[in-house]
Structure formats: C-alpha cells, structure tokens
C-alpha cells in the first residue's frame with residue numbers, strides 16, 4: 339500500500355503527539371516560528387477526519403477552521419491538498435466570512451454588506467450567544483481549529499471565546515500560536531488596553547479549561563541556513579515579554595536592539611536599485627519577499643521596482659478579497675442555469691487563468707459552495723449570488739504564485755520564502771523621532787516575524803526615501819506631498835477605485851468587447867493611467883470623472899469613492915481652488931476581478947442577467963500630470 343504522506347515531511351514525535359489526540363481534546367499548542375504548527379494542523383485535520391475507529395472519526399462538516407486572512411486560508415487549503423487529502427472537505431474560513439455567513443443565515447433580512455468587518459464580528463458574537471450556530475444550516479461544530487492564535491485580540495478574540503464557551507460540553511479544539519509573533523495588537527487603539535491584550539486569549543484558555551492539554555513544538559524546520567536561523571534563539575525571550583521582570587518596554591527595547599544588530603551583521607545588498615540588488619532580484623529562481631515595516635515603504639519599493647522593470651506583486655491587505663475573474667467569464671458564457679462538470683471545465687479551459695488555478699478544484703469547491711444544487715451540477719445563479727452578497731468562498735481565491743512579492747511584515751505573517759530581503763530597520767530611538775507613540779514590544783515582535791520568514795537567505799537592503807509619501811488621515815490614503823503643506827503630486831489607488839455599478843465600456847469598445855480585451859490583454863503589473871474626462875466635478879465634494887486607460891483603451895472609470903477621496907485629499911482648505919490633475923500615471927493593474935453590479939446593467943450591456951462582470955482592480959501610487967506637457971509637475 340502506498341503511504342499517502344510519502345511526499346509530506348515526516349512528523350516528529352512532538353508533532354505526532356498533537357496529531358493523535360482524540361477529537362474532544364481541548365488543546366493548546368505553543369511553538370516558535372517555523373516549528374511546523376501549520377503543517378501539524380493540516381495533519382491533525384486529516385487524522386480527525388480519517389480516524390481508523392469510525393466512532394472516533396469526525397465528519398468533515400463537523401470541523402470548523404477559522405483563520406485571519408484569505409491568504410492564510412488559501413495556504414492551509416494548498417497544504418491540505420498536498421499533505422492531507424482526507425481533510426479536503428473541511429470548512430476553512432476567515433473569521434470575517436464565517437461571521438458574515440452566520441449572520442446572513444440567522445438574520446436574512448438585514449443587509450450585512452453595509453456593516454463594517456468589526457460590526458459584523460460583534461453582531462456574530464451576540465448571535466452565537468443567542469444560539470445562531472446550532473440553529474444554522476451547518477449546526478454546532480464538534481471541533482474548532484485556530485492557527486496563529488497570538489493575533490486573536492479584541493472583537494475577534496471575544497467571538498472565539500463566545501463560540502468555545504457555547505459548545506464547551508460538546509466541542510474539542512486545537513488552538514495553535516506563538517506569543518513571539520503577535521503583531522496585530524495595533525487593532526486595539528488604546529495603548530493600555532493593547533498591552534492587556536497580549537496573550538489574553540491564551541490566559542483565557544488556561545483559566546477556563548481545567549482539562550486543557552498544552553503541548554509545545556520545539557524544533558525549527560523552515561530555516562535551512564545559519565542566516566535564516568539568525569533570530570530564532572531570541573524567540574523564547576519574546577514569548578516571555580508579557581511577564582518580563584524588568585517590564586515589557588525595557589525588555590522589548592533590548593530585544594529589538596539585539597535583533598537589529600544581528601540583522602545588520604548579515605550580508606548587506608546596498609541600495610535596492612543598485613546593480614547588485616536588481617540583478618539578484620531579477621535572476622533569483624526561488625520565491626523571494628521584500629518585507630517592509632509599513633505600507634508607505636511597500637508602496638515606494640513597488641514603485642521603484644516597476645521603474646526598474648522588476649516584475650513583482652504588491653501584497654494586498656489581508657481583508658481584501660477579490661473574486662477571481664474566471665467566475666464572471668463562466669457565468670457570462672454559461673447559457674443555462676446549471677453547469678455540469680464537463681461544461682464547467684470546458685468553459686474554464688477557454689478562459690485565460692492565472693498560474694496555479696486548478697480547474698478541477700474550482701469545480702469541486704464551487705459545487706460545495708452552492709450546496710443546494712442538484713447532483714453533479716453547479717447552480718449559476720447561486721454562484722452569482724455569492725459574489726453579489728460578498729460571500730464568495732475564501733478558498734476559491736486565486737493562489738499567490740508570484741516569484742517576488744513586496745509586502746509589509748504584517749501581510750506576510752504565517753508565510754515563508756526562500757529568500758527574504760528586509761529594509762534595514764531604524765533603531766527604536768530613530769523610530770521614536772518619527773512616531774508619537776511607539777509600541778516597543780510590537781516593533782520587536784514584528785522584526786522577529788520578518789526575520790523568521792526565510793528558508794535560505796536573509797539580507798538587509800537600504801530602502802527608498804519615503805519622506806514625501808504622507809498619510810491623509812480622513813480618507814486613510816497615502817499621497818505624494820512636497821515641502822509645502824499644500825503641495826500634492828500623487829495619490830494611492832486602493833480596492834474599489836474602479837466603478838462597479840455598470841460594466842466598463844467606451845465609445846470605442848462596447849461592454850462585451852471590453853471584457854474580451856481585459857481577458858486577453860490586461861495582466862497584473864501592467865501600467866494604467868487615469869485621464870480626466872472633462873473638468874466638471876461629478877458631484878458636490880467630488881473630483882471630475884476619470885477614465886481608466888490600459889495602453890490606449892478605456893477599461894473602466896473611477897468610482898464615486900475615488901472621486902470623493904481625491905477631492906478630500908486635494909481640498910487643502912475651504913477657499914482653496916483645486917487644479918485637477920489632467921492625468922494620474924504610474925498606477926498598476928493589481929488583478930482582474932469579478933464584480934457585482936445591477937442585473938439590469940449587465941443585461942442592457944449585453945453581458946447576460948447574472949449581474950457580474952470583470953473589472954480591473956488597480957494599485958500603487960499614481961503621479962499627477964497637471965500641465966499639457968508630459969512630465970510636467972512630476973514633483
């Protein structure tokens with residue numbers, strides 16, 4: 339008989355002890371970076387579903403895995419596919435999408451789309467307490483799994499506590515985490531409250547469950563070189579920060595200094611745009627990440643790399659959840675209300691797909707997501723409804739296969755790369771000069787997370803000057819400023835900046851031709867330009883409309899939100915007369931996504947009645963051109 343785990347790393351005795359515990363165990367696994375926590379979770383899921391004793395085995399539907407981001411869900415799904423085929427049908431969801439699904443089932447008359455993420459999490463916590471989980475379609479879970487539990491703070495922590503409390507008699511759990519990697523404390527605004535949140539969930543588990551089993555994983559498997567192991571020995575001290583005898587602040591400052599010193603002792607690649615750095619970035623065949631402390635740096639690095647022709651992807655915010663473009667194309671061409679497997683696969687075979695998208699997997703997961711469909715079919719309308727209601731399954735997101743990514747440390751949590759380049763970190767004293775309130779333990783943990791993402795190479799590199807990239811607090815956007823307070827030279831593009839209510843089209847291309855053009859010609863990373871259509875504002879407190887150009891084709895227009903934000907960023911003061919930029923250049927295609935607008939709009943545009951179509955999502959920081967001559971007012 340062939341071993342199903344032949345291609346999977348063998349479990350160590352410590353990992354096996356975690357995997358083999360019965361389903362009703364309440365288990366906390368703490369471990370350092372790269373110790374195989376996620377790997378062990380995957381194998382545990384497989385063991386829970388595939389237990390030899392049928393009385394001990396759980397149905398896949400009885401297990402609920404909650405995670406932080408789509409990327410993490412996707413990562414877990416990929417690993418399940420590689421190392422644990424029996425767990426294929428286990429539900430793996432982000433906290434947000436699980437909460438949304440729970441609320442949509444319990445209170446179908448409320449429009450949950452209009453509530454913020456945090457409001458939905460709080461509403462879901464209240465719904466759990468009122469019995470919505472057991473009353474829902476999927477019923478009460480028998481086992482809950484949570485990875486990266488160190489980042490469970492505030493509202494999400496309370497949601498999980500409510501869930502475990504509710505089913506304390508009937509539900510086992512596997513909670514996995516590493517206190518040294520807690521970097522999401524900033525979600526709690528009040529610094530005092532934030533300090534209290536450190537390890538609060540772990541403490542809650544330890545005090546709430548007399549029968550809690552606590553296991554540790556001590557070996558590191560990720561780092562294969564001394565460089566990649568640089569930070570590891572400091573993990574235990576970081577884990578104990580909350581209980582440091584000389585106070586967390588002082589201990590964290592010392593740890594940050596030590597981590598920084600060790601990093602700066604490693605090979606220095608010089609400046610990012612030096613020949614050596616660019617050469618290695620272009621030639622390296624493995625997966626590489628450039629990690630930055632904040633978004634400002636990530637935007638600047640991405641812009642520089644584009645200028646130097648280095649292909650890469652700027653990593654999205656963890657809550658960004660674009661629906662893959664193949665969904666719109668599938669629905670547009672379906673020609674019937676249901677699709678059989680062969681028709682589904684035939685249509686996908688005719689659609690250009692990003693690398694790593696496996697059509698059979700899309701079929702399987704689409705069927706699972708549109709559960710009420712008849713045997714062997716996918717209900718096209720139900721799939722469209724999932725997009726319209728913002729409930730498209732997390733695990734159907736496109737895989738992130740890019741060779742080079744630029745990401746903040748926060749967005750790279752839980753991930754690993756063959757090579758990591760870290761922007762040379764400033765000292766805490768230098769950071770204090772630039773930031774009013776600085777959270778030293780969070781800075782130390784963040785540096786530790788960054789330094790432990792590498793499998794082989796870890797370098798530091800001098801980052802670009804970011805002094806002109808400023809935050810516009812009311813809108814949350816980054817913009818390019820100048821020496822004078824009123825100077826504005828560019829603005830950041832974010833998800834939702836391309837109009838979605840009607841399908842993109844123009845005088846030159848109708849909606850159907852634009853869809854085909856996008857599919858055949860627009861690729862992630864392509865440069866796009868926003869060009870003012872006319873100088874009249876589209877409404878009060880809005881900019882004029884801008885069309886989105888890909889080469890010389892119009893492929894969309896900006897959304898009302900973009901126009902409002904551009905107005906807000908440009909309106910320096912009440913009497914200020916705005917000179918609108920004629921063009922905004924240097925933005926990029928992030929991805930092609932499926933968006934939902936009105937069904938009438940889709941039908942009128944000849945795209946069928948599903949109300950979904952493809953639109954480009956744009957990213958990056960765009961530069962204004964105000965004058966007639968190209969290059970004028972580049973700042």
Ligand SMILES: Nc1ncnc2c1ncn2[C@@H]1O[C@H](COP(=O)(O)OP(=O)(O)OP(=O)(O)O)[C@@H](O)[C@H]1O
Nearest residue numbers: 347348349350371372373374375376377559560752
């Ligand atoms: N027993 C093992 N033998 C060999 N390799 C292993 C073993 N367990 C895990 N690995 C490998 O080690 C790497 C790190 O594992 P994993 O990502 O699960 O760690 P983690 O503890 O979740 O990491 P982190 O907390 O730093 O994100 C992976 O490439 C995984 O395949």
